[in-house]
Amino acid sequence: xxxxxxxxxxxxxxxxKHVLKDVSMEMEKNRITAIIGPxxxxxxxxxxxxxxxxxxxxxxxxxxxxxxxxxxxxxxDPVSIRSRIGxxxxxxxxxxxxxxxxxxxxxxxxxxxxxRSVLAEKAKEVLxxxxxxxxxxxxxxxxxxxxxxxxxxxxxxxxxxxxEPEVILMDEPCSALDPVSTMRIEDLIYRLxxxxxxxxxxxxxxxxxxxxxxxxxxxxxxxxxxxxxKRLFEKPENELTERYISGxxx
Amino acid sequence: MGSREKFDEELREIYRxxxxxxxIAVSSISSAMEAVEKLDExxxxxxxxxxxxxxxxxxxxxxxxxxxxMLQAPVAGDLRRIITAMKVSIDLNRIVRYAKNISTLALDMxxxxxxHFKKLVGLKGMKKTTIxxxxxxxxxxxxxxKSLALEVYEEEKDxxxxxxxxxxxxxxxxxxxxxxxxxGVRYLxxxxxxxxxxxxxxxxxxxxxxxxxxxxxxxx
Amino acid sequence: MExxxxxxxxxxxxxxxxxxxxxxxxxxxxxxxxxRFGLTFLFDTIWDPVMEVFGALPFVYGTLVTSxxxxxxxxxxxxxxxxxxxxxxxxxxSYLLSFLIExxxxxxxxxxxxxxxxxxxxxMRDPLGTFLVECLGFIPLFQGPVFGxxxxxxxxILAIMIIxxxxxxxxxxxxxxxELQREGLVALGSTRWxxxxxxxxPYARPGIIGGVMxxxxxxxxxxxxxxxxxxxxxxxxxxxxxxxxxxASVIANQFSEATSAIHTSALIELGLILFVITVxxxxxxxxxxxxxxxxE
Numbered sequence: 001x002x003x004x005x006x007x008x009x010x011x012x013x014x015x016x017k018h019v020l021k022d023v024s025m026e027m028e029k030n031r032i033t034a035i036i037g038p039x040x041x042x043x044x045x046x047x048x049x050x051x052x053x054x055x056x057x058x059x060x061x062x063x064x065x066x067x068x069x070x071x072x073x074x075x076x077d078p079v080s081i082r083s084r085i086g087x088x089x090x091x092x093x094x095x096x097x098x099x100x101x102x103x104x105x106x107x108x109x110x111x112x113x114x115x116r117s118v119l120a121e122k123a124k125e126v127l128x129x130x131x132x133x134x135x136x137x138x139x140x141x142x143x144x145x146x147x148x149x150x151x152x153x154x155x156x157x158x159x160x161x162x163x164e165p166e167v168i169l170m171d172e173p174c175s176a177l178d179p180v181s182t183m184r185i186e187d188l189i190y191r192l193x194x195x196x197x198x199x200x201x202x203x204x205x206x207x208x209x210x211x212x213x214x215x216x217x218x219x220x221x222x223x224x225x226x227x228x229x230k231r232l233f234e235k236p237e238n239e240l241t242e243r244y245i246s247g248x249x250x
Numbered sequence: 251m252g253s254r255e256k257f258d259e260e261l262r263e264i265y266r267x268x269x270x271x272x273x274i275a276v277s278s279i280s281s282a283m284e285a286v287e288k289l290d291e292x293x294x295x296x297x298x299x300x301x302x303x304x305x306x307x308x309x310x311x312x313x314x315x316x317x318x319x320m321l322q323a324p325v326a327g328d329l330r331r332i333i334t335a336m337k338v339s340i341d342l343n344r345i346v347r348y349a350k351n352i353s354t355l356a357l358d359m360x361x362x363x364x365x366h367f368k369k370l371v372g373l374k375g376m377k378k379t380t381i382x383x384x385x386x387x388x389x390x391x392x393x394x395x396k397s398l399a400l401e402v403y404e405e406e407k408d409x410x411x412x413x414x415x416x417x418x419x420x421x422x423x424x425x426x427x428x429x430x431x432x433x434g435v436r437y438l439x440x441x442x443x444x445x446x447x448x449x450x451x452x453x454x455x456x457x458x459x460x461x462x463x464x465x466x467x468x469x470x
Numbered sequence: 471m472e473x474x475x476x477x478x479x480x481x482x483x484x485x486x487x488x489x490x491x492x493x494x495x496x497x498x499x500x501x502x503x504x505x506r507f508g509l510t511f512l513f514d515t516i517w518d519p520v521m522e523v524f525g526a527l528p529f530v531y532g533t534l535v536t537s538x539x540x541x542x543x544x545x546x547x548x549x550x551x552x553x554x555x556x557x558x559x560x561x562x563x564s565y566l567l568s569f570l571i572e573x574x575x576x577x578x579x580x581x582x583x584x585x586x587x588x589x590x591x592x593x594m595r596d597p598l599g600t601f602l603v604e605c606l607g608f609i610p611l612f613q614g615p616v617f618g619x620x621x622x623x624x625x626x627i628l629a630i631m632i633i634x635x636x637x638x639x640x641x642x643x644x645x646x647x648x649e650l651q652r653e654g655l656v657a658l659g660s661t662r663w664x665x666x667x668x669x670x671x672p673y674a675r676p677g678i679i680g681g682v683m684x685x686x687x688x689x690x691x692x693x694x695x696x697x698x699x700x701x702x703x704x705x706x707x708x709x710x711x712x713x714x715x716x717x718a719s720v721i722a723n724q725f726s727e728a729t730s731a732i733h734t735s736a737l738i739e740l741g742l743i744l745f746v747i748t749v750x751x752x753x754x755x756x757x758x759x760x761x762x763x764x765x766e
Contacts, residue, residue: 235464
């Protein structure tokens with residue numbers, strides 16, 4: 001099942017620093033929403049507010065509403081929200097003490113699944129979903145960190161899929177990868193939109209253009225422009241957006 | 251020079267070439283029509299020579315645009331300018347080809363060693379308006395002026411009306427006197443070419459609007 | 471530049487030489503006792519300066535037992551404190567509390583010893599000692615009668631003194647946990663407790679072990695405070711609630727009043743044993759730290 005996200009008047013702070021200012025937007029279900037903007041514009045903070053990771057940092061604060069299928073994320077238990085909204089990080093972070101297959105189902109184990117055959121089945125399912133199964137079927141018991149960078153990142157995506165989230169947040173998931181791995185991940189992301197709502201932060205505008213359905217441009221904590229990707233890259237309405245995407249910033 | 255500055259420089263060069271093509275198109279039309287009006291062989295040749303220059307410029311623009319698209323992955327305004335430059339260069343080249351066709355008509359008329367059997371008021375009017383349309387469309391393109399581009403569409407109606415008028419008039423002449431058919435058809439063809447040129451001027455105006463606003467105007 | 475290199479080399483070599491000289495000095499000075507008692511020195515349980523019978527076992531026992539009990543008390547408390555300070559409280563509060571804990575390490579041990587005499591010993595005698603006897607008296611280790619000064623009292627004092635060390639090293643170790651790993655688990659929908667037990671503690675483990683070893687080294691060598699509360703009785707009591715003695719305490723207590731040469735030599739041999747124990751602990755700590763570095 002995939003869900004839609006609705007953000008209303010979101011404000012976020014780090015200590016005194018106001019990093020998100022009155023952001024309101026909707027992310028459609030089964031669509032890929034890309035968030036672009038210069039470094040420090042608040043794009044990562046924005047997605048970290050959605051699964052309530054922002055508040056795990058000391059001195060961080062959030063105001064406003066985020067609705068997951070009309071359910072107010074900030075009225076719920078953050079742990080249960082995070083199991084419904086998966087996240088993939090900038091750099092692949094498989095757990096070094098766990099094997100490939102343990103990594104894939106780490107989230108299920110957290111939730112108390114102990115049955116070995118169920119776990120093995122699920123590991124196979126998600127590794128197949130990310131196109132990793134054929135590459136690692138003989139290395140399932142090796143440490144997750146023994147894989148290549150691109151494989152590790154796909155393993156992390158598999159790990160997020162295993163808990164059957166409705167939404168997947170991705171924070172520059174290809175920024176540490178080579179072009180070939182990047183293409184494979186992009187393909188994967190594009191395929192995943194059939195079953196999930198995907199929100200991806202990227203500093204690679206071509207990537208946003210290639211895979212997303214809608215693109216949001218953030219600048220200094222404000223949502224400057226948000227619209228269909230094709231429209232935004234062909235005829236941005238805002239001068240700032242135009243300058244940013246055509247590389248004439250500052 | 252940074253890569254962005256180099257990009258901007260290349261794009262400016264493309265538009266400089268486009269402007270040159272515009273000038274060639276206008277001068278081709280005016281010398282071709284002068285050749286027709288005055289049955290002047292020399293003027294006709296000018297338009298014929300222009301054809302080659304225009305073709306080379308069009309190729310140059312195509313190469314440069316391809317390179318920018320390939321290497322710089324332009325978006326937004328940059329993308330619209332590049333795409334439009336490619337399309338407008340094709341339109342301008344077509345215009346020069348039509349001017350060449352008109353010159354060929356002039357040369358044929360020179361060979362016939364006969365003066366005009368009527369004053370070419372309608373054709374002159376069409377020439378004046380089409381040149382104006384091209385100049386306006388190019389200006390609209392460079393200045394990203396949508397309303398100026400829209401004027402080009404208005405003027406096309408005038409050109410169409412003039413052509414219609416010339417058509418009826420010449421049919422009358424040709425029905426009355428079948429010796430006038432050869433020359434009459436030549437006048438008619440010249441009018442037809444000018445009408446086509448006006449059409450291409452509209453395409454340029456359409457490109458100008460796309461560059462300015464990203465909108466795509468449909469004909470009519 | 472060259473001159474500077476020579477000067478620093480001289481400093482480094484002289485420090486190493488100092489350690490070596492210390493060891494040989496201990497060895498030669500204890501030679502009379504080593505020659506006279508041989509290996510029985512290590513295993514004899516009687517220490518009688520008047521009869522010139524010297525056995526080190528009660529002190530070795532006292533030192534090891536007080537240190538181990540101190541660790542048993544201090545390690546869980548320190549790890550708990552470190553986890554609390556790094557995971558549960560805002561930075562500013564954590565800073566303040568850490569400062570207060572670390573200040574314990576700065577208190578002179580004689581002052582802690584005084585506190586031990588006036589507060590801990592009476593407390594030991596009345597509620598705590600009797601409580602232990604009542605609840606755990608069926609185990610020989612907690613048999614009565616209850617003395618104020620005892621091995622247990624010494625162990626508690628040591629625990630208090632090593633808590634700041636272990637806490638601060640554990641805190642540092644916890645802070646080296648890669649943020650990306652921690653967030654990876656949090657984002658999968660785990661509770662704070664799961665993050666602590668599955669990511670933070672496993673990551674910090676080598677660092678924590680290093681801290682524990684350092685704390686152990688401190689506990690083994692600690693003299694003043696424990697001397698003031700342990701009771702200074704050279705025996706190996708069955709009960710932890712009875713007085714005992716440690717290597718460091720007996721040296722401090724008897725060295726100035728040792729009359730015979732053999733008494734002095736025996737005390738120095740105790741010093742040698744203490745030296746060897748601390749060196750072994752330090753080597754263990756190094757090995758563990760090296761393994762941690764190799765793992766990364």
